[in-house]
Amino acid sequence: MPPRLAAYLTQKTAVIEKALNNYLVFPPDVPQELAEAMRYAVLNGGKRIRPALMLAAAELLRVAEPEILPAACALEIVHSYSLAHDDLPCMDNDDWRRGQPACHKKFSEAIALLTGDTLQAYAYEIIARDCPPESALELIKNLGAASGIYGMAGGQALDLSGAVRTLPELQKMHSRKTGALLKYAVTAPLCLAQADAATRQALRDYADAVGLAFQIKDDILDATGTTEALGKTPGKDAGGNKVTYVTLLGLEKAAELLAAETNKACASAKIFGEENLLLTMAQYLLERKN
Amino acid sequence: MPPRLAAYLTQKTAVIEKALNNYLVFPPDVPQELAEAMRYAVLNGGKRIRPALMLAAAELLRVAEPEILPAACALEIVHSYSLAHDDLPCMDNDDWRRGQPACHKKFSEAIALLTGDTLQAYAYEIIARDCPPESALELIKNLGAASGIYGMAGGQALDLSGAVRTLPELQKMHSRKTGALLKYAVTAPLCLAQADAATRQALRDYADAVGLAFQIKDDILDATGTTEALGKTPGKDAGGNKVTYVTLLGLEKAAELLAAETNKACASAKIFGEENLLLTMAQYLLERKN
Incomplete structure (x- = not known):
């Protein structure tokens, strides 16, 4: 990773962790197990890719960090709620998450369900309270659309339906399931910025390409990674008879598509100059090991 | 029921049903099973007590109906999401709801989970898009607080914890689990109204008393009602060894407390005149059969 990006990520991740931590301090009279589970679900070593993308886009759009930080935290909280729910036995049934017991294994299924529910409510409360x-x-509005039936939850429903068989279907499913929130990460700062049409379009194109690349990389890691490196059980997709970019294309073609989409993302990001944070974020996402 | 209230409820319930219906029409390219499950979870014959309370309070505060209607729908959608999740096997494990199979029995546990998740996201989107x-x-902000760890979800966590043994603990639990959303129903119109301090306080007092009365009535119905009348399995609370107003106080004392809290609610509502919608709503909630 370029040293400038490494320093950026380190610094921004620290900012995000601190803010998330602050948001998850509760007074003593709330149900303590639920409070602990909320902290566990959010503060367990996530890579913070989504809020880091949001802060990067905000910086390029000259949006002040304190103005966007609550939305970045809300986004990561929504992402965390979705993981707590996705890991449940009735959904993806995964006992491990980021190298630790999934929320329902550490606590209980009921608490993991409530943890997701209350985190989601909290995300909207945070934006309403703390954003300009x-x-x-x-x-x-945009977070609701990105995480509801048109976005993340809708994509998860498509995934569960078993109706995803072809490459276009896979792409459509993932553009909702993971792509919509990643796109929100990149485009939300536009709500706070003055930006011309070309810049807006470049960010949308970047987000689409990065979202697609992100998922292809996930599928490649799932097919080739270890539990240790991934912090979750690899090979579940293949084992579960799920269609992935790797099962549809093979590893080699999937890697080519990943490179192509990363290049597209980088080309779009160049509207902000030959070297910039979004460009290097795309490169980091390509090279990540988990 | 007084004829004036009966007419009011019939008219307002129709307004609410129509608005909910409109909100739950989706284009053909969303995952159809999830869309169907969202409609099923919301449009299955609920009594619409919460939105009716909100419209009643709004009317007394001279807030125009179109201004408050989206929030009333959002509230009912949040209530519906919570029912879909509460009925799940890992939570209250109830197969019946409003006389029909619970969402997870009609569809699947995964779809019921996603239904609740996406309904919640949609509720916030609706307020952001359609309220003044x-x-x-x-x-x-207030809906997030009323449904999150300080409200509904926190109350459910307290309930699950098994730590509720005494009357004050029961009251605290229910003031969050059911009381917070009922209070939101009654007080949300204050966000759109000019109201003096006495009116604001009267509405809060009314909401507290109605919320408490509502839960006592639920416990009495659970102890004395039939599946047919309730549309869900009665006696689950007693069977599950749960503390209720009836198990703690006995039927007779519970009925006395119900009457006392209803009287308190009515006394607070009198700030709007000797006969008014909130007053008669409290009377209706006392007399309801399910």
Whole structure:
């Protein structure tokens, strides 16, 4: 990773961790197990890719960090809620997450369910309370759309339906399941910025390409990684008879598509200059080991 | 029921049903099973007590119906999401809801989980999109607080913890689990109204008393009702060894407390006149059969 990006990620991840930590301090009279589970679900070593993308896009759009940070935390909290629910036995049934017991294994299924529910409510509350009022409603609308039936939850339903068989179907499913939140990460700062049409379009194109690349990389890691490196059980997709970019294309073609989409993302990001944070983020996402 | 209230409820329930129906029409390219499950979870004959309370309070506060209706729908959608999740095997494990198979029996546990998740996201999106912008952020903040760890989800966690043994503990649990959303129903219109301090306090007192009465009535119905009348399995609380107002106080004392809290609610509501919608709503909630 380029030293500039490494320093950026280290610094921004620290900012995000601190802010998430602050948001997850509760007074003593709340149900303590639920509070602990909420902290566990969010503060367990996630890579913070989504909020880091949001802070990077915000910086390029000259949006001040304190203005976007609550939305970045809300986004990571929504992502965390979805993981707590996805890991449940009735969904993906995964006992491990980021190298630790999944929320329902550490606590209980009921608490993991409530943890997801209350984290989701909290995410919207945070934006409504802490983002600039003139942008907060748009941030909330877009987060709702990105995580609801048109986005993440809808994509998960498509995935569960077993109807995904072809490459276009796979792409459509993932553009919702993982792509919509990644796109929100990159485009949410536009709600707080003055940006021309070309810049807006470049960010959308970047987000689409990065979202696709992200999922291809995930599928490649799932097919080739170890539990230790991934922090979760690899090979579940193949084992579960699921269609992935690797099962459809083979490893080699999947890697080619990953490279092509990363290049597309980088080309779009060049509107911000020959070297910039989004460009290097795309490169980091390509090279990541988990 | 007084004829005036009966007419009011019939008219308002129709308004709410129509608005909910409109909100739950989706284009053909969303995952159809999830869309169907969302409609099923919301449009299956609920009594619409919460949105009806909200419209009643709004009317007394002279808030125009179109301004509050989206928030009333969002509230009912949040309530519906919580029922879909509460009925799941890992939570209350109830196969019946409003006389029909629970969402997870009609569809699957995974779909019921996603249904709740996506309904919750949609509720916030609706308020952000359709409520008057100058009030929407407060409506969202308050809904988040009422349904998260300080409210509904926190109350459910307390309930699950098994730590509720005494009357004050029961009251605290229910003030969160069911009381917080009922209070939101009654007080949300304040975000759109000019109201003096006495009116605000009266609405809060009314909401507290109605919330408590509502739960006592639920416990009495659970102890005395039939599956047919309730549309769900009665006696689950007693069977599950749960503390309720009936197990703690006995039927007779529980009925006395119900009457006392209803009287308190009515006394608070009198700030709007000797006969008014909130007053008669409290009377209706006392007399309801399911």
